[in-house]
Amino acid sequence: MGNQLFQEARRFVEMAKNANPADRDAAVGKAKNALSSAFANSTVAEQSQLQEMQNELEQLQ
Secondary structure, rough: OOOHHHHHHHHHHHHHOOHHHHHHHHHHHHHHHHHHHHOOOHHHHHHHHHHHHHHHHHHHH
């Protein structure tokens, strides 16, 4: 089945990357919360991918 929190974080990051400029701040905030939740319950490999997603979010701001 996979790590549900990891999948959710990935989905929110994609939504933030595709958000309209007016909605981007809110979308980035939701994505950061999802990343935070996923990080504690992830494998080392997943944590590495989550870190990459975090870097992508920081570039959006």
